[in-house]
Amino acid sequence: MQRGFTLTxxxxxxxxxxxxxxxALPRFFGDTGFEARQFRDETVAALRLAQKSAxxxxxxxxxxxxxxxxxxxxxxxxxAADCSTGTALGDPAGGGxxxxxxxxxxxxxxxxxxxxxxxxGRPGAAASLTVAGLESLPVAVEAExxxxx
Numbered sequence: 778m779q780r781g782f783t784l785t786x787x788x789x790x791x792x793x794x795x796x797x798x799x800x801a802l803p804r805f806f807g808d809t810g811f812e813a814r815q816f817r818d819e820t821v822a823a824l825r826l827a828q829k830s831a832x833x834x835x836x837x838x839x840x841x842x843x844x845x846x847x848x849x850x851x852x853x854x855x856x857a858a859d860c861s862t863g864t865a866l867g868d869p870a871g872g873g874x875x876x877x878x879x880x881x882x883x884x885x886x887x888x889x890x891x892x893x894x895x896x897x898g899r900p901g902a903a904a905s906l907t908v909a910g911l912e913s914l915p916v917a918v919e920a921e922x923x924x925x926x
Contacts, residue, residue, distance in 0.1 A: 813914055816877070831875035837851070837863075837894065840892040840893075845883070849874075886909035892904050904917070
């Protein structure tokens with residue numbers, strides 16, 4: 778009895794390896810898909826922090842958007858309707874101002890309007906954002922609760 782692989786088994790193995798190489802390997806070397814997901818997750822986390830900061834400080838917190846960045850401000854007085862006279866919201870991780878910047882090739886599409894959380898953590902209206910990279914990733918803010926997901 779001889780041991781070894783048949784020609785059919787070898788060809789099938791090579792075809793499967795080729796398919797895996799064509800589909801899986803680009804994910805390891807090109808990270809734009811992961812960067813879009815990371816930017817979306819950072820945006821969601823920062824918006825949740827802004828909402829919680831509004832509740833904790835009992836002040837209005839505003840998120841202003843550009844194509845590739847989100848900046849946060851907190852009103853200077855309780856009961857203020859906007860953040861025009863406010864200060865930048867602090868970043869608890871780094872001690873600087875809280876801001877989320879997109880990596881190259883990733884942006885908001887279209888650029889959303891400003892988002893304002895009142896002192897109860899509710900936004901003025903429901904909001905829907907889209908992070909665009911290799912794929913479009915949605916971010917939603919619920920109107921009544923301010924829940925960001």
